[in-house]
Amino acid sequence: MSTTVRISRASWQALRQIAAQADEPMLTVLDKAIEAYRRQCFLQKANEAYAVLRENP
Numbered sequence: 596m597s598t599t600v601r602i603s604r605a606s607w608q609a610l611r612q613i614a615a616q617a618d619e620p621m622l623t624v625l626d627k628a629i630e631a632y633r634r635q636c637f638l639q640k641a642n643e644a645y646a647v648l649r650e651n652p
Contacts, residue, residue, distance in 0.1 A: 602610070614621040 610621050610624060614624045617624060
């Protein structure tokens, strides 16, 4: 599946630079960035839930 997503010029340039440095397609770099962000959000929510549990005797 292919979908068009608009990003800022600065983000596009950063993506292009990272892809060139990693010698990977821009799509691969973008997929990895999205997965890393998804995991970060998941862990943040898990940490918040754990903090609530610790406060509850």
